[in-house]
Amino acid sequence: MTSQRFQRPRLADLVGRHRSRRFASVSALAVLALVAAACGGNTGESDDSAESGAPLVYGVFATPLEEPWDGAIHSALTAADEAGDIVYKHTDNNDSADKMSRTLRDLVATEQPDIIFGDAFAAEDAVREVAAENKDTAFVFGSGEDPVEPNFSVFDNWMQDPAYLAGMLAGGLTTSNTIGVVGAMPIPEVNRIVNAFIEGVKETNPQATVKVTFINSFFDPTTAKQAALAQVDQGADVLFAERAGVIEAAEEKDLPVIGMMVDQHEEAPQHVVTSLVWDMRPTVNHVVEEFNAGALEPADLGEFSFMKNGGSSLAPINTDVPGGVPEELIQQVEEKKAAIMDGSFTTPVNEDAPAGSTTVGE
Amino acid sequence: MELAYLALVGAMLTIATPLVLAALGELICERAGLLNLGIEGTMYAGAFGGFLVAIESGSAWTGLVAALGIGLLAGLFVGMLAIGLGVNQHVAGIGTTLLLIACCDFINRLKYGAGSVPKVEKFQQLFADIPLASQYLLTYLTFLVIAPVVFVVLRSTGFGLRLRAVGENPEAADAAGVSVAATRYAAMAVGGMLMAAGGAFLTLAILGSFTLNITNGRGWVCIALVIFARWRVVAAVLGGLLFAFVDALQLQLVITPEFSGVPREVMIALPYVVVIGALALSGRNLTYPGAYLQPYRRS
Numbered sequence: 110m111t112s113q114r115f116q117r118p119r120l121a122d123l124v125g126r127h128r129s130r131r132f133a134s135v136s137a138l139a140v141l142a143l144v145a146a147a148c149g150g151n152t153g154e155s156d157d158s159a160e161s162g163a164p165l166v167y168g169v170f171a172t173p174l175e176e177p178w179d180g181a182i183h184s185a186l187t188a189a190d191e192a193g194d195i196v197y198k199h200t201d202n203n204d205s206a207d208k209m210s211r212t213l214r215d216l217v218a219t220e221q222p223d224i225i226f227g228d229a230f231a232a233e234d235a236v237r238e239v240a241a242e243n244k245d246t247a248f249v250f251g252s253g254e255d256p257v258e259p260n261f262s263v264f265d266n267w268m269q270d271p272a273y274l275a276g277m278l279a280g281g282l283t284t285s286n287t288i289g290v291v292g293a294m295p296i297p298e299v300n301r302i303v304n305a306f307i308e309g310v311k312e313t314n315p316q317a318t319v320k321v322t323f324i325n326s327f328f329d330p331t332t333a334k335q336a337a338l339a340q341v342d343q344g345a346d347v348l349f350a351e352r353a354g355v356i357e358a359a360e361e362k363d364l365p366v367i368g369m370m371v372d373q374h375e376e377a378p379q380h381v382v383t384s385l386v387w388d389m390r391p392t393v394n395h396v397v398e399e400f401n402a403g404a405l406e407p408a409d410l411g412e413f414s415f416m417k418n419g420g421s422s423l424a425p426i427n428t429d430v431p432g433g434v435p436e437e438l439i440q441q442v443e444e445k446k447a448a449i450m451d452g453s454f455t456t457p458v459n460e461d462a463p464a465g466s467t468t469v470g471e
Numbered sequence: 472m473e474l475a476y477l478a479l480v481g482a483m484l485t486i487a488t489p490l491v492l493a494a495l496g497e498l499i500c501e502r503a504g505l506l507n508l509g510i511e512g513t514m515y516a517g518a519f520g521g522f523l524v525a526i527e528s529g530s531a532w533t534g535l536v537a538a539l540g541i542g543l544l545a546g547l548f549v550g551m552l553a554i555g556l557g558v559n560q561h562v563a564g565i566g567t568t569l570l571l572i573a574c575c576d577f578i579n580r581l582k583y584g585a586g587s588v589p590k591v592e593k594f595q596q597l598f599a600d601i602p603l604a605s606q607y608l609l610t611y612l613t614f615l616v617i618a619p620v621v622f623v624v625l626r627s628t629g630f631g632l633r634l635r636a637v638g639e640n641p642e643a644a645d646a647a648g649v650s651v652a653a654t655r656y657a658a659m660a661v662g663g664m665l666m667a668a669g670g671a672f673l674t675l676a677i678l679g680s681f682t683l684n685i686t687n688g689r690g691w692v693c694i695a696l697v698i699f700a701r702w703r704v705v706a707a708v709l710g711g712l713l714f715a716f717v718d719a720l721q722l723q724l725v726i727t728p729e730f731s732g733v734p735r736e737v738m739i740a741l742p743y744v745v746v747i748g749a750l751a752l753s754g755r756n757l758t759y760p761g762a763y764l765q766p767y768r769r770s
Contacts (some may be wrong), residue, residue: 173576173580173585173683174580174584174585175579175580175585175682175683176683180585180586183585184585289726295735320726321726322722322725322726323735323739324739325735325736325739326684326687328682328683328684328685328687329684329685329687330678330680330682330685331673331677331678331685331687332687334677334678335482335485335486335718335719335722336722338478338482339478339482339719339722339723339726340726342475342478342479342482342723343475343723343726343727353682354678357677357678357679357680361596371587373587375587376587376590462735464731465725465726465727465728465730465731465735466726466727466728466731
């Protein structure tokens with residue numbers, strides 16, 4: 110029986126083997142094709158009405174829409190579409206410079222949108238190159254760099270104002286004088302929010318220490334939760350959830366937590382004190398108005414995300430959290446908010462990476 | 472420097488649970504001669520499918536059972552490609568991972584759009600107020616039941632012997648009357664279930680919710696752990712604990728003033744560096760399972 114292994118293969122066997130191997134490679138190809146089909150970008154459809162007169166606006170996003178940053182842009186554009194101001198379509202998950210550039214070129218060639226919104230952080234050069242080649246289309250992109258004549262405008266989530274106010278709240282709420290912040294990665298957009306938060310803590314509690322962990326990912330809530338729990342182990346009793354996963358840690362340890370991007374109160378009604386909210390609608394409205402007036406010039410639209418322009422805000426403060434929220438503290442935050450709104454206080458902007466542990470008074 | 476040592480060990484056990492579950496699943500597949508690179512997708516599908524069923528049924532337990540079912544099917548699917556059709560195992564596994572992740576993301580988009588994902592009534596920790604013992608039931612099961620059972624089954628039962636035989640020398644096993652295909656399918660089914668349970672732990676125990684990229688490469692870490700462990704159960708469990716310990720440690724160190732001079736990137740890389748280092752030291756003269764990566768055809 111064992112000698113069978115050493116017999117020379119018969120021709121029929123070889124053919125059979127060849128056949129099954131070919132079948133195998135065909136089925137492997139089939140799997141890959143299925144996968145390729147499943148991985149294809151999703152294109153959201155909207156009522157395609159060129160005759161409606163409203164400008165055709167495309168959202169071209171680097172991340173999936175589920176990522177809160179692009180999600181904020183998407184919801185503002187969706188709102189404008191529902192109001193009838195624009196016709197909105199989108200494509201997401203253009204996760205490499207190459208893919209971003211191809212998608213943009215393809216869209217400009219086939220759909221000729223009037224305005225393209227998107228985020229250029231991961232593909233600045235590629236996006237700017239396509240914009241320079243297609244001067245009839247307006248590009249409005251989230252970017253850390255400058256606008257370019259004649260058609261490239263930039264915006265960003267300038268949320269330092271609500272971050273400062275949230276810091277004031279956190280400083281007033283902590284009894285252990287330790288506050289934990291979990292962020293994605295030390296990039297300017299995140300740094301200036303965390304730094305403004307720390308400045309806010311300093312105003313209400315100069316003795317406090319702020320511990321900051323970056324998880325090096327935009328989506329890893331499991332690690333974010335572990336990072337927050339490590340902060341709680343080192344004494345943190347108020348948390349700031351720049352990333353998803355932290356609210357779960359706050360619930361588990363019964364601590365107050367501050368949310369991010371949208372009002373996250375519903376996610377943990379007994380623990381979320383407030384949230385930093387980014388509203389892209391003022392930016393979108395401004396762009397659409399200028400476009401309709403035929404006066405859309407490249408500009409840095411960052412100011413439209415400032416609190417005094419309605420582009421960012423602090424969600425209503427929820428006092429039904431562990432330890433409650435003292436009335437004087439809310440008063441203090443409201444006064445500062447009024448000062449920001451009337452221009453008598455300007456939140457400092459600092460884009461340096463914050464330290465892992467900062468004693469704010471030092 | 473004040474580190475919370477008990478909390479550190481507690482965090483290690485939590486972080487290690489999904490890794491150890493999935494690594495044990497992978498180990499079972501590999502001992503039967505199959506490299507199951509569908510692991511990342513199977514974990515992902517377990518995480519998403521378990522969550523979805525838990526939301527719909529209102530019970531985390533039902534979600535966990537559903538995740539096990541999904542893992543079983545995912546394992547059999549890779550098995551069908553790699554055992555039944557004899558497809559290259561790398562292609563079959565990676566293809567399945569891509570397919571499963573894309574399907575889950577697609578269903579997630581259809582179901583919840585780009586808005587917020589609901590929360591499920593998740594598993595609670597047992598012994599909530601005792602520092603080290605405060606763990607999820609699944610963590611206890613993993614270390615006290617599943618790992619020992621896998622160890623004993625592989626080492627001392629007829630099924631374990633047949634499983635190892637088809638992984639080492641399928642011709643001999645076949646000659647001895649063991650069904651190579653059936654044994655390998657069984658290994659893939661059980662392996663897939665453990666992987667999916669590891670994924671479901673993330674959504675049903677740790678978070679109670681789902682986000683894209685929830686597994687974040689944990690499956691690939693498990694592949695390394697199995698090789699690091701040289702396909703031995705005890706070493707795989709210890710490897711998972713080591714990785715998790717260094718991960719828990721760096722999360723503590725990075726917010727400690729004494730370590731503020733160390734770049735964050737170094738800290739985040741630490742667990743990977745430790746595992747790669749351990750792999751480099753222990754990985755020399757590896758003896759792979761004899762029939763590793765080879766589809767079996769009767770000649």
